Amino acid sequence: MKKIEYIILGHLNPDVDSIVSGVLLERYLNRLGYSAKFVIPDLEVDSENIDICCRYGINLRDYKDSLPDDKEQKYILVDHFERTVDGQVVGVIDHHPTGKELSYPYYRNERASSTASMIVKGREKQFTTEEICLAVLATMVDTVSFHSSKTLPEDVVWVKDMVNSYNLSYSQLCKEGLCLTNICKADDFLWHGLKEYQFDDKKLASSSVLVLNPNNYKEMLSNAFLLIQDYVSNHSLELFALLIHDMTKFQSDVYYISSHKVEKEEFDHFVSRGSEVIPELEKKLYIKKLNII
Ligand SMILES: [Mn+2]
Numbered sequence: 289m290k291k292i293e294y295i296i297l298g299h300l301n302p303d304v305d306s307i308v309s310g311v312l313l314e315r316y317l318n319r320l321g322y323s324a325k326f327v328i329p330d331l332e333v334d335s336e337n338i339d340i341c342c343r344y345g346i347n348l349r350d351y352k353d354s355l356p357d358d359k360e361q362k363y364i365l366v367d368h369f370e371r372t373v374d375g376q377v378v379g380v381i382d383h384h385p386t387g388k389e390l391s392y393p394y395y396r397n398e399r400a401s402s403t404a405s406m407i408v409k410g411r412e413k414q415f416t417t418e419e420i421c422l423a424v425l426a427t428m429v430d431t432v433s434f435h436s437s438k439t440l441p442e443d444v445v446w447v448k449d450m451v452n453s454y455n456l457s458y459s460q461l462c463k464e465g466l467c468l469t470n471i472c473k474a475d476d477f478l479w480h481g482l483k484e485y486q487f488d489d490k491k492l493a494s495s496s497v498l499v500l501n502p503n504n505y506k507e508m509l510s511n512a513f514l515l516i517q518d519y520v521s522n523h524s525l526e527l528f529a530l531l532i533h534d535m536t537k538f539q540s541d542v543y544y545i546s547s548h549k550v551e552k553e554e555f556d557h558f559v560s561r562g563s564e565v566i567p568e569l570e571k572k573l574y575i576k577k578l579n580i581i
Pocket of ligand 1: 305306367383402403430
């Protein structure tokens with residue numbers, strides 16, 4: 289087999305934006321004559337993400353693979369900016385703000401509604417209608433159909449422009465963007481959208497669910513807290529942030545869970561994990577004012 293020059297990775301437990309960005313960047317780089325492959329090494333991917341990608345023509349099985357044991361292998365990260373790999377990270381395309389100074393050969397981290405839109409915007413001619421539809425889909429999902437605070441007005445304009453120019457179904461894409469979480473049991477609160485964050489020697493983790501009425505899950509939630517506290521202890525975390533988004537009111541509750549304490553913060557808007565909750569915790573962690581621990 290020919291050696292792959294660039295392996296493209298989305299973040300752990302990749303979401304729709306990570307997956308679509310990986311697929312689109314792979315195709316784009318290969319069209320330019322590079323040899324690139326998007327790989328999903330994760331054993332677990334949330335089933336909603338598998339389903340939605342499948343409905344839009346991406347079969348995750350085509351991308352699931354283990355990573356090579358090769359220190360020379362070059363990696364490009366999409367939709368996240370750091371990763372421990374057996375090889376070298378040579379490029380990053382991301383939209384998650386950070387205070388960290390990062391020095392990759394290619395580093396592009398901008399305010400954007402999705403990583404997929406960063407890849408396609410301004411290069412539309414080099415993508416097919418189906419691929420543009422995927423980038424719009426990823427943008428709708430990542431911004432919860434423009435309800436998230438990370439939505440940029442210029443991206444709303446771009447999406448509308450794409451919908452008109454390529455004759456896409458806006459109402460269908462909006463519906464996909466709401467992505468309600470299918471919650472059956474307490475541990476869905478722990479696993480859904482689970483991400484871990486490393487800041488020096490400190491580790492945080494977070495999960496998030498989208499529901500129509502959070503009150504329906506009150507009883508399940510106390511069990512979820514116990515499961516999460518176990519997880520916090522077993523993974524030596526400083527803190528776990530559980531985000532519950534109310535998709536009727538477009539407001540969010542964030543529960544900060546440590547091994548011995550649970551605190552709730554209410555947001556009057558759909559809070560963004562990557563742009564608000566985690567950067568705020570990161571700041572508090574560095575100035576050692578994480579009183580909730
Ligand atoms: Mn994203």
